[in-house]
Amino acid sequence: MKKIISLFLLLFIYNLSFSQELLATVQINSQQLGGSNQQAYKSLEKSLRDFINNTSWTGKKLQNFEKIKCNFAVVIAERDGNRFKGSIVIQAVRPVFNTSYESPLINLQDQRFAFEYVENENLVFNERQFSGKNLIDVISFYVYVILGYDADSFQSMGGTQWFSKAQQIAQNSQNRNYEGWNVINEPRSRTILINEIINPNWSQLRSTMYTYHRAGLDNLFNQDQTAAKKVIFDALMQLKTYENSFQQSFYFNLFLDNKSDEIFNVFNSGNNGGLVMNDLKQLMMTLSPKNSENKWNKWK
Structure with a gap:
């Protein structure tokens, strides 16, 4: 028993x-x-x-x-x-x-x-x-x-x-x-x-979600952050494909609303391993203009 x-x-x-x-x-x-x-x-x-x-x-x-x-x-x-x-x-x-x-x-x-x-x-x-x-x-x-x-x-x-x-x-x-x-x-x-x-039209954003998190963020806290930052940089630059169509997208704008603070902080250290930050800065100013003054313009 x-x-x-x-x-x-x-x-x-x-x-x-x-x-x-x-x-x-x-x-x-x-x-x-x-x-x-x-x-x-x-x-x-x-x-x-x-x-x-x-x-x-x-x-x-x-x-x-x-x-x-x-x-x-x-x-x-x-x-x-x-x-x-x-x-x-x-x-x-x-x-x-x-x-x-x-x-x-x-x-x-x-x-x-x-x-x-x-x-x-x-x-x-x-x-x-x-x-x-x-x-x-x-x-x-x-x-x-x-x-x-x-x-x-x-x-x-x-x-x-x-x-x-x-x-x-x-x-x-x-x-x-x-x-x-x-x-x-x-x-x-x-x-x-x-x-x-x-919708397959937004599959690039879903692909970015994976690369950004799994290959990027999950490796960002290694002693050398260079490779992880480059992965995140490249993943975000892939969003350039949406620069003429993002305005009316709920899904896309929700992604940027949720991630803008995090994206800013990733690259705000000034130690960005030779990445051409002006390219990402210009893209983010296009995709998320409301954050230009308080975030993107502060990147060095």
């Missing part, structure tokens, strides 16, 4: 240490509504945290240090019974090899987040159909976007299968009377984002 109990405990511990793929935090902010009854929001926060962290999104079992660190921050601006409306910020980071540094993968604010939720409701994901309430659909969509971004950073085009699942969720959510999914009259919608990521 003791052996059976011991075996059960070992299996239980194993399942705890090898749980699912994400290590997510969730915050629900309802300050705009006022009132003292916060139980529904606490319930929603716990339900979402459990849903994200305990759902098997890819079928893989990972240890904690292998999981993707991410954050979902929801601001509730309106409530009518079980109907909620507000915004959500999605953030995810990627560890850099041999360091404690975490590189930002995505930091996105979605202003069109409306959904229905009943306190203590059991959230279950079904990739084949729209949930009817939009909560599971939006969260699952961004989970797969995060998984895709992360996979693209470790393997060239490695996120395709997860981006495809996000695209399927977007297709299931069309014409369901919820904002944020339309491709017409909704700039920076979820569907526009995922369609651009999947």
Whole structure:
């Protein structure tokens, strides 16, 4: 009997240490509504945290240090019974090899987040159909976007299968009377984002994502940074192919918004191994002009 109990405990511990793929935090902010009854929001926060962290999104079992660190921050601006409306910020980071540094993968604010939720409701994901309430659909969509971004950073085009699942969720959510999914009259919608990521026209950016992270950042903290900086420099210069088409791209501009601080810091040391920094400077001023004064013009 003791052996059976011991075996059960070992299996239980194993399942705890090898749980699912994400290590997510969730915050629900309802300050705009006022009132003292916060139980529904606490319930929603716990339900979402459990849903994200305990759902098997890819079928893989990972240890904690292998999981993707991410954050979902929801601001509730309106409530009518079980109907909620507000915004959500999605953030995810990627560890850099041999360091404690975490590189930002995505930091996105979605202003069109409306959904229905009943306190203590059991959230279950079904990739084949729209949930009817939009909560599971939006969260699952961004989970797969995060998984895709992360996979693209470790393997060239490695996120395709997860981006495809996000695209399927977007297709299931069309014409369901919820904002944020339309491709017409909704700039920076979820569907526009995922369609651009999947579109072969933007495959060079996805290739850059891989080279930048895996061959560049993951080697940047070697004693000699010259080779890693050259890899990052060359990867970014490949984006020149988009200099006449980037303005209207949600995916491309999101990349630059997320990475501008990091890109600036990589080359701000002044020790750039003979790289022609003026070429990269001119390109970044074209692709991200809003950062010209506070970043690119400061490069030596």
